[in-house]
Amino acid sequence: MTAPAAPPSKPPGLILAGGKSSRMGTDKAFLTIGDDTILAHVVRRLLPQVSEITLNAPMGFPNPLGLRLLPDPVPGQIGPLAGVLAGLLDIQARSLEATHLLTVPSDSPFVPADLVPRLEAEAGDPNAIVIAASDGRDHPVFGLWPVSIAGDLETWLSDPDNRRIMGFLERHRMETVEFQMVETRQGVLDPFLNINTPEDLQEARRFAEELS
């Protein structure tokens, strides 16, 4: 009799919260939608899909949910890739068995409930960076990043001219997984809606009333 196959292990999850929130003028993660902060919405939707959640933010960042904090290894708020590098180096430093890191931003409250299973299942190449897409647009901050690219990313970010996520993705195999828009009475919701401005926040609050 053969033993049943082990279920695939979930990747560690990293919430990217190291940005400036300059368009909003206040930290987006702690704005509220309904009874919860945007960060709490992200955590609730992500928790069943990952092995653990770490918050990628500077030391001293407000942390009412008591999440594990991980600052960027490269100072100066150089962009989300610094957070990705932090997460990959952290997996290596702790000798976790994970082959991939899952990232989501801290300002997208409607993270799909099937984000991780679909990124994992529909990616054909285990060495590719797998990112989500919707409505014909790529969302590289929603990504599954192979731990094996850590060294290349560290080298890439050592050049101050290399900051754009898309520039880095062009150096690697990349796969995209398309997610459906969500039909609501308020209109069509992009599940990757991110909150950058007060207008975005109003829009998200309208959708949340219907979806809660």
Ligand SMILES: Nc1nc2c(ncn2[C@@H]2O[C@H](COP(=O)(O)OP(=O)(O)OP(=O)(O)O)[C@@H](O)[C@H]2O)c(=O)[nH]1
């Ligand atoms: N770790 C880390 N995350 C970042 C950095 N810059 C942006 N992010 C994160 O990447 C995601 C997308 O960021 P953006 O919305 O483009 O930038 P932002 O800084 O949050 O907002 P703006 O200043 O208004 O552009 C958010 O989750 C940010 O927290 C950074 O330097 N380090």
